[in-house]
Amino acid sequence: MKSVAVIGASLAGLYAARALRSQGFDGRLVIVGDECHGPYDRPPLSKDFLTGATAGQGQLALADAEEIAELDAEWLLGTRATGLDTGGRTVLLDGGRSLTTDGVVIATGATPRLLPGPAPTGAHTLRTLDDAQALRAELSSGPLRVVVIGGGFIGAEVASSCAALGHDVTVVEAAPLPLVPQLGDTMAGICSALHADHGVTLLTGTGVARLHSGGTGNRVTGVELADARLLPAEVVVIGIGVRPNTAWLADSGLPLDDGVLCDAGCATPLPAVVAVGDVARVNGTRAEHWTSATEQAAVAAQNLLAGSTVATHRNLPYFWSDQYGVRLQFAGRRLPTDTPRIIEGSPDDRSFLACYERDRRVTAVLALNRPRPFMRLRRELGRGQAARA
Incomplete structure (x- = not known):
């Protein structure tokens, strides 16, 4: 194998590139990322970065200039993959470009799910550094009425950060209680009480019908719930989960079902193609956690270089969250x-x-x-x- 293309330049992609080099791959290494930023750490975006405790992008970087140089990789940032021709082992890129390679690591991550219809000004998702910068700029004009739609980990962390900044925060959760799938009823109830401890209103058991907006710039003015209640809001954050970025693989022949289907070693049914991170459904499970992405990368790199599944990823699931x-x-x-x-x-x-x-x-x-x-x-x-x- 003389060349490998890593499609995705975030956490999983960077760790896959590191693993390839550490396991002896000395060929051409190309890393393609649709963001213009180099690899950065996402967890602080909803916490320290949003509150201003982490001042700038430099503090989020996952690799310094010395390590970037040591990887000896070609970085194609601000470049989106649009297709994969597995027969010719060619990655199609936006602008009509293409990249031919011997091996492919799919690490394209996930994209936030959206509410139906166009989003008014002041309605945000939080996934990327650009998202976090835009939301932080809005929150700096405070105090504001903020509605967070979704009571999962991202929603809870954003609510915590907004409350710390002095905003009036309401969290709307469609389920009877947030975090039940992860923690179970009893423990989810205890963790959900953190909202009330810090003056944040938690509304459960109701969905969102639509966002209200108007005036100059079509700014958001409120959130209408499925039960017809209307919550006034100057800022809305939508945290209702993510979907894996697999649209670009629709014609590739890869099996897709809530992610790229892989065996326990992150290998797909197509030779010399592996997947890692949020986009990968490994042995029936798609894990959206920092630790899983880093651990999968080493296994995927080993199997890619071996040409078969010689190692598997079966480490214990682990995640964390910082709230209030x-x-x-x-x-x-x-x-x-x-x-x-x-x-x-x-x-x-x-x-x-x-x-x-x-x-x-x-x-x-x-x-x-x-x-x-x-x-x-x-x-x-x-x-x-x-x-x-």
């Missing part, structure tokens, strides 16, 4: 029937460690502001050494 000064951490594989049990601390103090149990075995662990004991249990779970409850 609380670090929430979760690791494991929880089933809806697993029972949570608090083993340290108290929910009343918003600081505790909880285990999920199944047949008296620990299957997952959740912590609020208990990082050290959490990491110990996470390591034990990863080694398969969780003790009986």
Whole structure:
């Protein structure tokens, strides 16, 4: 293999490029990214960057100039992939350009889901650095009435940041309770109480009918709920999930179903094509978490260079979120029937460690502001050494 193209220049793409070089690939390496920015860290966008604690783009960079030089890669930033001709192993690029390569790493990530219809001025999604810069500029004119649509991790983090900036914040969640799929009813209820602790209104069990707008510049003026309530708003943030960026692969012959379908080694059914990060559905699961993207990259690079699946990605699922000064951490594989049990601390103090149990075995662990004991249990779970409850 003399050349590899990495399509996607964010976290997963950068880690795949690093892995290729560290595993001995010394051929031509081309990294294609649709943003004009080099690789940067996305988690701070909804937190420190939004509040101004992280001042600029430089603090978000995932690689410094020295490492970029050491990768010895050709960077095609501000360039969008439009198709993949797997027969000729050619990546089609916007502007009629093309890139022929021996191997392909698909790392095109995901795009925020939108509400139906055109978005008025003042309605934002938050995925990219440009998104965060635009939202931060609006929030600097405060205090404002902010409505966050979606109570998942991004929505909760944005609500936390807006509240810290002194805005009047309401979170609208269509489900009866946010985060139930991730944490279960009991723990989701405890975590959702963080909103009320900090003066943020949480409205659950109702969707959004439409956004209201008017005046000069067609600015957003309110959010009409499915139950006909109208919430006044000067700023709206839409955080209702993401969809994997696979449209450019529609005619490639790759199997697509909520992502690029891969085996446990991130390899697709097409030779010399692997996928990593938010766009990859690995062994039936698509994980939208920082840790998964970084771990998948090393495995995918190994299999790409080997020409077959010689390694698999089966690491323990792990994610974290920072909300209202609380670090929430979760690791494991929880089933809806697993029972949570608090083993340290108290929910009343918003600081505790909880285990999920199944047949008296620990299957997952959740912590609020208990990082050290959490990491110990996470390591034990990863080694398969969780003790009986």
